[in-house]
Amino acid sequence: MDKSTLINIIRRYEQAHFTIERRLNALFRDMMPEELTVDQFLTIRYIRHNARTTSSELADAFCVGKSSITAIITRLVDKGLIARVPAPEDRRVICLTLTSEGERLSETLEEKMQELIGDCIRHFDAEEGRQFIETYEKLAQVLLQSPAGEENGSS
Amino acid sequence: MDKSTLINIIRRYEQAHFTIERRLNALFRDMMPEELTVDQFLTIRYIRHNARTTSSELADAFCVGKSSITAIITRLVDKGLIARVPAPEDRRVICLTLTSEGERLSETLEEKMQELIGDCIRHFDAEEGRQFIETYEKLAQVLLQSPAGEENGSS
DNA sequence: CCTTATAGTTCAACTATAGAACTATTCTAG
DNA sequence: CTAGAATAGTTCTATAGTTGAACTATAAGG
Numbered sequence: 082m083d084k085s086t087l088i089n090i091i092r093r094y095e096q097a098h099f100t101i102e103r104r105l106n107a108l109f110r111d112m113m114p115e116e117l118t119v120d121q122f123l124t125i126r127y128i129r130h131n132a133r134t135t136s137s138e139l140a141d142a143f144c145v146g147k148s149s150i151t152a153i154i155t156r157l158v159d160k161g162l163i164a165r166v167p168a169p170e171d172r173r174v175i176c177l178t179l180t181s182e183g184e185r186l187s188e189t190l191e192e193k194m195q196e197l198i199g200d201c202i203r204h205f206d207a208e209e210g211r212q213f214i215e216t217y218e219k220l221a222q223v224l225l226q227s228p229a230g231e232e233n234g235s236s
Numbered sequence: 237m238d239k240s241t242l243i244n245i246i247r248r249y250e251q252a253h254f255t256i257e258r259r260l261n262a263l264f265r266d267m268m269p270e271e272l273t274v275d276q277f278l279t280i281r282y283i284r285h286n287a288r289t290t291s292s293e294l295a296d297a298f299c300v301g302k303s304s305i306t307a308i309i310t311r312l313v314d315k316g317l318i319a320r321v322p323a324p325e326d327r328r329v330i331c332l333t334l335t336s337e338g339e340r341l342s343e344t345l346e347e348k349m350q351e352l353i354g355d356c357i358r359h360f361d362a363e364e365g366r367q368f369i370e371t372y373e374k375l376a377q378v379l380l381q382s383p384a385g386e387e388n389g390s391s
Numbered sequence: 392c393c394t395t396a397t398a399g400t401t402c403a404a405c406t407a408t409a410g411a412a413c414t415a416t417t418c419t420a421g
Numbered sequence: 422c423t424a425g426a427a428t429a430g431t432t433c434t435a436t437a438g439t440t441g442a443a444c445t446a447t448a449a450g451g
Binding site: 120146148149152153156171173174 | 406
């Protein structure tokens with residue numbers, strides 16, 4: 082890719098990314114029930130798909146410090162949506178699991194969120210969708226390999 | 237697009253979107269100088285490219301309430317990066333402009349951010365980049381037309 | 392005029408976040 | 422085996438962003 086093409090795409094990416102990020106987040110916020118924030122939902126969704134995860138794993142996945150996760154987890158435990166389960170094999174570790182209510186709520190909201198995203202992307206034809214998602218996943222891969230949020234910088 | 241293809245893409249979009257959003261945000265955060273947050277940078281960048289904007293316009297663009305914008309603006313004024321300029325033609329309106337320091341800082345950071353995004357997307361060849369950005373912009377268009385954050389819901 | 396709408400601010404309450412200090416474990420090297 | 426380092430998680434303080442309601446000031450329109 083030559084330089085001017087790259088610059089053009091960067092500029093357009095910034096613009097589109099901003100719009101999508103802000104708008105989608107607003108739609109998600111409106112979709113949430115009274116008692117749950119978007120971040121809290123993303124947390125229970127993560128736990129639902131990654132059974133017996135831990136605070137440290139969540140901190141890595143969400144690219145935030147562990148104390149942020151403690152705060153979110155505490156709120157979710159208070160709401161009765163998740164439980165802290167000490168791990169028998171390593172007594173420093175606390176495994177996180179959904180309660181049945183958390184399970185039910187997460188499933189319901191995941192469906193609603195999928196509908197919402199579906200409404201956005203059903204406009205594209207299958208080939209366009211396939212090409213788009215493949216590049217988008219490549220982008221995610223690039224970011225997974227770059228040192229985002231790693232505590233041990235290379236310097 | 238048939239149903240199973242759509243469902244497959246939705247699932248993959250959710251996953252990739254989460255990764256990209258979180259990782260990119262962490263990279264942006266690390267890039268920021270001590271005295272500025274990502275949201276504050278996005279605000280001065282918006283003002284730089286939309287001269288004499290207002291709180292209401294920012295609230296629309298960022299999909300948040302006006303009181304959030306007031307808070308951010310106040311912090312940026314305190315840091316000497318932007319100025320509140322009363323509009324002569326309508327005395328309810330306050331126009332926002334960058335100070336020369338805000339201008340300089342925003343420009344510097346925009347360049348750094350473009351480099352960072354460039355590092356992520358230079359992996360793609362020109363054709364893939366072109367196709368991706370076109371679909372991505374279509375998605376942004378869909379979201380601009382949907383009622384995200386609108387106060388006057390259709391119901 | 393008087394009412395209604397609009398632009399922006401203030402305030403209280405809450406969530407998310409960072410970072411440092413801390414406790415409790417586990418690992419590791421001598 | 423034990424002392425020190427590393428790891429998992431929490432607590433605490435401070436700050437930023439957010440909402441929503443109440444408020445001020447101005448403008449527009451009957």
